Amino acid sequence: MSAAPARVNEIGLERNDYTGNPTTLCKGCGHNSIANQIIAVAFEMSLSPYKLIKMSGIGCSSKSPAYFLGMSHGFNGLHGRMPSITTGAVMANRELKAIGVSGDGDTGSIGMGQFKHITRRNVPMVYIIENNGVYGLTKGQFSATADEGLELKYAGVQKLPALDLCLEAMASEATFVARSFAGDAKQVRELLKAALSHNGIAVLDIISPCVTFNNEATSPKSYAYGMDHTAPLQEIVYIPPLEEIEVDYEPGQEQIVEMHDGSRLLLKKLDPEHYDPTDRQAALELLEWAHKEGVFITGLIYVDGERESFVETMELVDTPLAHLSDDQLRPSREALAHVMATMFGA
Amino acid sequence: MSEVQVAARAASAAEAEPIVNNFQIIVATVNGTGSQTANSTLIRALFRMGIPVNGKNIFPSNIQGLPTWFTIRLSRDGYIARREQSEVLVAMNQATIAEDIQKLPANGVVIYPQEWPLTQQRQDITYYPIPVRELKDRSEAPASLKDYIVNMIYVGALAHLLGIELAEVEHAIRFHFEGREKPVRLNMEMVNAAYQWAEENLVKRDPYRVQRMDATKDMILLDGNSAAALGAVFGGVSVVAWYPITPSTSLADALTDYLKQLRHDPGTGRATYSVIQAEDELAAIGMVVGAGWAGARAMTATSGPGISLMSEFAGLAYYAEVPAVIWDVQRMGPSTGLPTRTSQGDVLKTYFLGHGDVRHIVLLPSSLSECFEFGWRAFDLAERLQTLVFVLSDLDLGMNLWMSKPFEYPDQPMDRGKVLTAEDLNQIGQWARYRDVDGDGIPWRTLPGTEHPRAAYFTRGTGHDENARYSERPADWVSNMARLIRKHDTARGLVPKPIVDETAGAEIGLIAYGTTDPAVVESRDRLRAYGIETDYLRLRALPLEETTRSFIARHDRVFVVENNTDGQMARLIWMEFPEVAPRVHSIAYSDGLPLSARWLTHSVLEREGRVTA
Numbered sequence: 001m002s003a004a005p006a007r008v009n010e011i012g013l014e015r016n017d018y019t020g021n022p023t024t025l026c027k028g029c030g031h032n033s034i035a036n037q038i039i040a041v042a043f044e045m046s047l048s049p050y051k052l053i054k055m056s057g058i059g060c061s062s063k064s065p066a067y068f069l070g071m072s073h074g075f076n077g078l079h080g081r082m083p084s085i086t087t088g089a090v091m092a093n094r095e096l097k098a099i100g101v102s103g104d105g106d107t108g109s110i111g112m113g114q115f116k117h118i119t120r121r122n123v124p125m126v127y128i129i130e131n132n133g134v135y136g137l138t139k140g141q142f143s144a145t146a147d148e149g150l151e152l153k154y155a156g157v158q159k160l161p162a163l164d165l166c167l168e169a170m171a172s173e174a175t176f177v178a179r180s181f182a183g184d185a186k187q188v189r190e191l192l193k194a195a196l197s198h199n200g201i202a203v204l205d206i207i208s209p210c211v212t213f214n215n216e217a218t219s220p221k222s223y224a225y226g227m228d229h230t231a232p233l234q235e236i237v238y239i240p241p242l243e244e245i246e247v248d249y250e251p252g253q254e255q256i257v258e259m260h261d262g263s264r265l266l267l268k269k270l271d272p273e274h275y276d277p278t279d280r281q282a283a284l285e286l287l288e289w290a291h292k293e294g295v296f297i298t299g300l301i302y303v304d305g306e307r308e309s310f311v312e313t314m315e316l317v318d319t320p321l322a323h324l325s326d327d328q329l330r331p332s333r334e335a336l337a338h339v340m341a342t343m344f345g346a
Numbered sequence: 347m348s349e350v351q352v353a354a355r356a357a358s359a360a361e362a363e364p365i366v367n368n369f370q371i372i373v374a375t376v377n378g379t380g381s382q383t384a385n386s387t388l389i390r391a392l393f394r395m396g397i398p399v400n401g402k403n404i405f406p407s408n409i410q411g412l413p414t415w416f417t418i419r420l421s422r423d424g425y426i427a428r429r430e431q432s433e434v435l436v437a438m439n440q441a442t443i444a445e446d447i448q449k450l451p452a453n454g455v456v457i458y459p460q461e462w463p464l465t466q467q468r469q470d471i472t473y474y475p476i477p478v479r480e481l482k483d484r485s486e487a488p489a490s491l492k493d494y495i496v497n498m499i500y501v502g503a504l505a506h507l508l509g510i511e512l513a514e515v516e517h518a519i520r521f522h523f524e525g526r527e528k529p530v531r532l533n534m535e536m537v538n539a540a541y542q543w544a545e546e547n548l549v550k551r552d553p554y555r556v557q558r559m560d561a562t563k564d565m566i567l568l569d570g571n572s573a574a575a576l577g578a579v580f581g582g583v584s585v586v587a588w589y590p591i592t593p594s595t596s597l598a599d600a601l602t603d604y605l606k607q608l609r610h611d612p613g614t615g616r617a618t619y620s621v622i623q624a625e626d627e628l629a630a631i632g633m634v635v636g637a638g639w640a641g642a643r644a645m646t647a648t649s650g651p652g653i654s655l656m657s658e659f660a661g662l663a664y665y666a667e668v669p670a671v672i673w674d675v676q677r678m679g680p681s682t683g684l685p686t687r688t689s690q691g692d693v694l695k696t697y698f699l700g701h702g703d704v705r706h707i708v709l710l711p712s713s714l715s716e717c718f719e720f721g722w723r724a725f726d727l728a729e730r731l732q733t734l735v736f737v738l739s740d741l742d743l744g745m746n747l748w749m750s751k752p753f754e755y756p757d758q759p760m761d762r763g764k765v766l767t768a769e770d771l772n773q774i775g776q777w778a779r780y781r782d783v784d785g786d787g788i789p790w791r792t793l794p795g796t797e798h799p800r801a802a803y804f805t806r807g808t809g810h811d812e813n814a815r816y817s818e819r820p821a822d823w824v825s826n827m828a829r830l831i832r833k834h835d836t837a838r839g840l841v842p843k844p845i846v847d848e849t850a851g852a853e854i855g856l857i858a859y860g861t862t863d864p865a866v867v868e869s870r871d872r873l874r875a876y877g878i879e880t881d882y883l884r885l886r887a888l889p890l891e892e893t894t895r896s897f898i899a900r901h902d903r904v905f906v907v908e909n910n911t912d913g914q915m916a917r918l919i920w921m922e923f924p925e926v927a928p929r930v931h932s933i934a935y936s937d938g939l940p941l942s943a944r945w946l947t948h949s950v951l952e953r954e955g956r957v958t959a
Contacts, residue, residue: 021815049802050795050796050797050798050802053794065804066804066816070802071799071801071802073794073795073802073803073804073805074803074804074805075666075804075805075806076805077635077807078632078659078662078807081629083629084587084624084629084630084631084632084633084635084636085632085633085636085639086636087622087629087632087633087636088587088632088634088636088637088639088640088644089636089637090636090640091585091633091637092585092636092637092638092639092640092641092644093641093793093794095795096640096795113626113629114625114628114629117624117625117629314622315616315617316616316617316618316620317614317616317618319618320795321584321585321618321619321620321637321642322584322640322641322793323641324584324618326582326759326760328611329584329760330580330581330582330722330756330760331580331609333755335608336753336755339576340752343566343567343568344390344518344566344567344568345564345566345567346393346394346562346563346564346566
């Protein structure tokens with residue numbers, strides 16, 4: 001009996017074509033789960049691996065781009081500097097879709113400046129923060145997102161308040177902000193699809209437990225805690241372009257968000273207030289409330305599909321700058337003569 | 347001696363030996379008072395009269411209020427190095443006038459506002475008080491503009507005293523204001539009023555004169571930062587990321603201007619480039635490295651403190667082998683140091699920038715033409731060698747006005763380096779990102795977006811094998827380093843060669859680079875007058891190569907002249923060529939100003955035992 005032929009997607013690739021090298025992260029690390037969802041989503045959406053680039057800084061999270069999308073170019077850069085490298089790469093080739101993978105140290109401490117500025121510029125990319133509150137590779141120091149009062153073997157008790165990276169993103173005019181939990185594979189996948197359809201920066205703050213240094217059930221960034229405490233705002237269904245929507249909910253309980261590429265998000269609201277993620281004021285209030293109360297909200301927190309991305313701000317030509325012909329790059333001999341004629345001469 | 351007697355003596359001196367087109371004017375003003383327009387008008391008018399000129403703005407790190415000096419050297423012999431002494435002083439800063447007058451040589455001249463209380467203490471100079479306030483009050487310009495236009499009073503007075511042609515003054519003003527009639531008229535009215543007053547009231551008692559020559563024909567007058575920016579545009583620069591820092595800011599500004607002029611798609615009007623003002627130099631170099639990796643010609647411009655911040659990325663780009671261009675318009679010292687003063691203090695820093703074993707390509711322009719040429723050539727070298735190329739200019743070259751022949755269009759097509767396309771990959775089968783298939787140490791690369799299942803590789807600073815796979819194997823590290831050394835040796839043959847000028851029989855060799863060139867050129871003539879012949883090698887790039895080693899080997903004594911304190915290039919030469927190192931001596935000095943020929947000549951004479959220290 002021969003094996004059934006592997007399923008192929010719309011561009012003729014198998015799921016295996018989207019995998020990477022075997023992971024070298026700890027067994028059970030939340031980051032591996034996220035890598036798997038990236039593979040699943042890219043396959044399912046029939047994304048061309050040649051048009052994706054994988055960008056990262058330094059840290060456990062930043063290693064993970066080696067473990068997915070083996071046919072996509074990747075750049076494991078410097079600690080906290082993934083945003084600038086990505087900005088340059090996207091400027092050079094606007095056809096590339098960047099998936100950036102960062103961590104809470106890489107983004108929330110050393111890279112906070114670049115994080116906020118790439119957000120402000122609205123560079124089109126998916127910016128994933130694999131957030132576990134702790135520095136793993138250097139053996140367990142607190143990161144800036146470590147929860148206040150958390151006690152860790154290496155670092156003692158965290159006496160400082162935690163930074164909320166979704167709030168930081170909102171304060172920096174992010175156009176897509178979501179929070180999820182690595183243990184909720186389905187939600188991670190739907191949010192990834194939505195993020196990949198967004199024309200601008202899509203910040204995904206995914207709580208991704210560190211099984212080695214920060215996974216005691218009492219820690220808000222542990223698996224056990226997340227499994228019990230996530231408070232999803234919506235059930236999210238990603239609807240690809242041209243596909244029919246079937247709505248069977250009471251009016252007011254669902255919301256359809258049109259994405260830039262023609263896809264839509266069907267949001268089946270779960271919170272009693274019927275949260276509207278297109279309302280910036282509501283998003284800020286929600287985040288501030290959840291931060292103060294310690295509520296682990298997940299889901300799509302904010303989306304603004306109207307603001308132009310940095311590619312449009314820069315008024316770039318359609319042809320990627322990296323593909324311009326020599327004639328387009330180097331002005332003519334006559335152009336030089338013309339400029340020289342405008343200079344102060346004797 | 348009475349004032350009349352002094353005047354008579356000065357007048358007779360002037361008649362006896364007029365000094366024509368061979369002196370220096372210094373304008374002392376207060377920063378932020380708009381004197382740049384007046385100063386550039388003077389230098390442009392003199393240049394238009396065919397007289398070789400060079401202007402230097404010696405300014406403070408300040409927006410308004412601190413003293414500023416602007417020197418204009420006129421040299422009928424074509425010397426453009428900084429002179430330490432000026433003969434003609436325009437004293438428009440009351441805070442420094444006493445000190446400025448003290449510095450004048452015998453037979454010097456001072457022009458100053460007559461309303462200032464000033465005792466004419468020196469009897470060996472000529473004082474020309476000018477009624478600045480009165481002329482200003484009489485002007486019909488709007489009150490809000492008078493403070494700026496007031497500087498034209500000294501332009502008018504000097505025009506009369508020295509013989510600067512008013513038509514050329516007007517031409518210069520018209521250029522400055524891009525032909526806008528109103529400012530041209532207002533400024534010229536002030537020039538004419540001052541000229542007329544001087545004509546009616548001043549008796550010429552000094553020897554300094556200008557006279558039309560024909561030595562600037564077909565030349566232009568421009569700053570090095572503009573030349574560099576224009577060169578980069580003709581090199582196809584497409585992504586620029588930068589952070590404001592003196593003295594490189596005007597390079598980024600010029601890039602923006604020229605790109606706007608030259609790089610918009612004629613059909614859509616959209617940009618074929620992106621200029622980003624980054625949040626800091628870390629982000630600026632990060633964007634440039636990202637763009638270079640993705641296949642665009644990318645550059646940044648900065649100065650010393652920015653170079654420090656770029657250090658980590660420079661190391662990464664060296665090991666990950668990403669092409670990009672970094673202009674370092676050098677200034678003095680750390681952090682703020684002397685931020686508006688010039689130096690050549692970043693030679694060692696940029697050559698070795700990074701951590702671990704790193705040696706970068708460094709280009710060393712010394713003229714406007716080379717700023718333009720290296721502006722485009724740097725991209726060819728960066729992409730050919732898949733590495734960073736630093737270009738070391740400095741404040742003196744970058745921000746001052748220099749004479750130049752018109753720039754020559756690039757004489758070679760763009761070299762985009764070793765890039766494999768999807769079709770190439772179909773042809774060759776296997777490839778490895780960091781394999782030396784050609785024996786020159788330069789591997790082949792693919793660009794993100796290449797539609798081929800084998801195109802992708804994972805870029806990292808971490809240890810990697812030929813296939814760009816993570817590796818901590820000692821043998822992989824060693825072989826990668828050996829290849830990078832091979833690549834650096836390949837670069838020795840690709841970078842611009844030194845320019846050598848040898849005379850038969852000279853025992854002494856001089857080595858210099860960048861903006862010490864004008865002082866060396868002038869010093870060689872002065873030394874000849876002492877019977878000392880010299881040969882001259884002007885470096886134009888790092889790494890060093892055989893031309894320099896053999897030049898040293900041919901001379902008993904070689905002096906390396908540079909504008910820093912440690913003698914950085916001399917040290918590099920000692921390291922690179924230990925076998926000839928004993929012949930090499932450092933002549934290094936740095937006080938924030940360009941080197942002068944007087945100082946250099948004296949230094950060589952001292953080393954040769956011809957004068958005592």
